[in-house]
Amino acid sequence: MTDPMAPSPILYEPTTNTFKTGIRGRCPRCQQGRIFKGYLQVADHCDVCGLDYSFTNTADGPAFFAMSIIAPFAMGLALWLELAYEVPIWVHLLTTIPFTIFGCIFFLRPIKGWLLSAEYIHGIRDGRIKLTSEG
Numbered sequence: 001m002t003d004p005m006a007p008s009p010i011l012y013e014p015t016t017n018t019f020k021t022g023i024r025g026r027c028p029r030c031q032q033g034r035i036f037k038g039y040l041q042v043a044d045h046c047d048v049c050g051l052d053y054s055f056t057n058t059a060d061g062p063a064f065f066a067m068s069i070i071a072p073f074a075m076g077l078a079l080w081l082e083l084a085y086e087v088p089i090w091v092h093l094l095t096t097i098p099f100t101i102f103g104c105i106f107f108l109r110p111i112k113g114w115l116l117s118a119e120y121i122h123g124i125r126d127g128r129i130k131l132t133s134e135g
């Protein structure tokens with residue numbers, strides 16, 4: 001059995017379209033392996049090329065973008081229900097809130113894949129402060 005973390009002897013052509021590769025949940029290096037091992041949990045490494053995914057840190061980025069996409073539609077739905085039908089509050093609890101929650105969950109995975117792919121291609125890493133004794 002080969003070490004999955006060892007560099008691959010095969011040269012892969014990294015993606016040039018991080019959005020397309022990311023929303024499909026594919027590895028940014030080989031574009032064949034899967035990024036996720038669950039719905040949102042990132043795999044340890046690519047099962048095709050062995051790329052170590054420990055560099056990933058999308059933090060709150062996917063949640064921010066998902067909420068930004070869904071919020072105008074949720075607001076529109078709530079306003080339309082209220083202005084057109086003057087519905088009681090429980091109707092909003094059964095329509096607008098589930099729409100918002102499930103809409104955000106739906107967009108989380110493709111957005112996380114996109115941001116992870118962009119992190120790899122653009123070499124984005126956590127910031128480091130280098131302290132020297134020479135002020």
Ligand SMILES: [Zn+2]
Pocket residue numbers: 027028029030031032033046047048049050051
């Ligand atoms: Zn790969």
